[in-house]
Amino acid sequence: MALNKYLDIAPEVQKALDEGRPVVALESTIISHGMPYPQNVETALNVEKIIREHGATPATIAVIGGRLKAGLSPEEIDYLGKTGPAVAKASRRDLPVLVAEGRDGATTVTTTMIIAHMAGISVFATGGIGGVHRGAETTMDISADLEELAHTPVMVVCAGAKSILDLGLTLEYLETHGVPVIGYGTRELPAFYTRKSGFAVDYEIDTPAELAKAFYVKQDMGLGGGMLVTNPIPEEYSMDADVINKAIDEAVEEAKAQGIHGKETTPFLLAKIKDLTGGDSLASNIQLVYNNAKLAAATAVELSKLAKN
Template identity: 80%
Template structure:
């Protein structure tokens, strides 16, 4: 398959990949759908800066004018930030149509993994992954992120699954599909806004070098699945579990009452939680993304040393 027909890799990213230097992929849904302008652009550029400060090259990923982009210019990030929710939220099912139409797309965890893998990027930092939604036993609402983790060999560094989800079923789904869930410095799955969930992870690893070694071994063994690294939000930004859980329950009830479903569910719930918590959930969200970017960059450096 001639991927170059559709894929544009930024020169700095292509040079780093070719030389075996550390690169970290970043998603673009957080820019277009995650927060308002100009805060979205400021946050995206700050995340790139953090990755550089920790020794790696950032590669923000998106679809612009039908081109799969691995590495965006500041102007392209500004464009996505200003266009906001007018940009299509692009999952795996959307890629072919958006590319064929020459359209724009903000990449989710799923599509960021796909394009990162095409470009030869092995580490990806995000906020939180999607998962099995509450009530999925009747709605079958399960994020494509989980299927991608089962099929695409990219390490995803996140703050756990978003706590709007059914975390127990999300872990069961990942186990069924053979995706290892690693806790960075913890034996407990972090729950995005909070450091604890009550659910255990498969393994605790405590250094970027250990993470890199585990992922390198997975690749050497020929496994096609990714690896999920769950990195707890820093203590000072962690929210009160009682407050956030009540906000989530209220938001889920409202989504159900309004008939919100499918890809509209997560943006609706996050916006409603932000409203209920007076914006403090967004502040926590930004800080955990910064924290994940640091760990991903350090792990990419360690992986580069092994390679």
């Protein structure tokens, strides 16, 4: 693939891939745009540690100095964390310019999927995916994450779609594009901070081995595209639905009043919700990422077994 000449795979990640061992991709927007320093770096390093403890090799993904990176050093993670929102938030449309100009970029779900696939990584753990924004029938504000899930063969393990979105329309969009939406141990779409949304997923699957088999068969059949695994936040970290929904409604109204739109929307809303909930939403966010890392690692382990057979 022509893109590969722009890609650097960390030696630890390359060795795991060469030996057919499980690897889990991680995004970097959560480091630069998702949390304050040093909590962002602590969280990123903890996620990598959790993945190692569950039998897989972590590959945090970013663009640094115009190079697409699959696997970062602790120093590179610290650099992204310290630089924070000054690092460009890189979606598919941004990659050519960032690479051409030798710039840095924190990868979203979309670009993490792209770079993971380039590197040969099939499983990716994140917090929540983007989706169809509220009011998209007039704004046409639909996350590129959904289009990437339709085309790029990577399994994305998340805690559902952020409840700042229109969850019903997000599911409709994924259905139209042939993306299976799996609930891990649930038939209901988790809503990021909370375990329930009122919307049904396509299938419930209860073990990492079954998740791996569904994804393996999808690729083996030549159907292509990704698979979305929605993993509910652990009960003890789940937020009160009324509290979080009230905060979301307030944040959405303020974003409208300030004319916030496009790629600025999600960081603005998440920061506002964090303020409105006294930081509880950030604590929940960290725990659900850890939970997704465990499931992604366990699934990657099972997928590597299938690939060897």
